[in-house]
Amino acid sequence: MAKTATSTFHFDPSLIKFLKDLKRNNNRNWFNANKQRYEEECREPALAFITALQKPFKKISPHFNPIPKKTGGSLMRVYRDTRFSKDKTPYKSNVGIHIRHEIGRDVHAPGFYFHIDEKEIFIGAGVWHPDNQALKKIRTAIDEDQAKWKRITNAKSFTRLFELRGDTLKRPPREFPADHPLIDDLKRKDHFGLTPLATKELYDKKLVANTIERFAASKPYVRFLCDSLHLPF
Numbered sequence: 001m002a003k004t005a006t007s008t009f010h011f012d013p014s015l016i017k018f019l020k021d022l023k024r025n026n027n028r029n030w031f032n033a034n035k036q037r038y039e040e041e042c043r044e045p046a047l048a049f050i051t052a053l054q055k056p057f058k059k060i061s062p063h064f065n066p067i068p069k070k071t072g073g074s075l076m077r078v079y080r081d082t083r084f085s086k087d088k089t090p091y092k093s094n095v096g097i098h099i100r101h102e103i104g105r106d107v108h109a110p111g112f113y114f115h116i117d118e119k120e121i122f123i124g125a126g127v128w129h130p131d132n133q134a135l136k137k138i139r140t141a142i143d144e145d146q147a148k149w150k151r152i153t154n155a156k157s158f159t160r161l162f163e164l165r166g167d168t169l170k171r172p173p174r175e176f177p178a179d180h181p182l183i184d185d186l187k188r189k190d191h192f193g194l195t196p197l198a199t200k201e202l203y204d205k206k207l208v209a210n211t212i213e214r215f216a217a218s219k220p221y222v223r224f225l226c227d228s229l230h231l232p233f
Helices: 014-024 028-033 035-057 132-144 146-153 207-217 219-228
Strands: 095-100 111-116 121-127 163-165 191-196
Touching: 014 035, 014 111, 028 035, 035 095, 035 207, 121 207, 121 219, 132 146, 132 219, 146 219, 207 219
Parallel strands: none
Antiparallel strands: 095 111, 111 121, 121 191, 163 191
């Protein structure tokens, strides 16, 4: 089991073991037979981690609140939505923690993200798959204050940890010329920075402090996105 929800919280290797087993046995019969393992090795530690983030997160922004609830909080559901997917496996074999803006209702709101699976662990910050209206506002903000955008996204405090990821358009948006100096950023469909973690960092007593340090490094970036969407930061 993981440590209690304090600043020295860390995960136990049993979490990765459970996620590996779930990936190899992704069916309802296996999950139901291992529901207790899911609770003790996955969901309860994840909720404890979210709780441990609450106090230090206040230094980042009062508008992003880690919510340690089994449903409707920062911990994402283990159940996959398979309605429109060719992949019909019923469960996610990862832990997703999304600390979204208080005004946002879903994963597409600005937020901070923590991801764990057997092959990849990372921290993310920004907006994932915003709708067309939100994306237009972000692009307009980038275009209208190009110097500020470049200063934020090129800052060493940001680039030493984060790399911008996500989908991009193949052609420039119709509102902007192909030779725009920031055309690569204007073509982005996602505005999301990602920084990887080593598996051993999950088991380190400094996990909470290291996580907050990374989130803090993304503050100017997330603030810019919030400002462009007219959201308080």
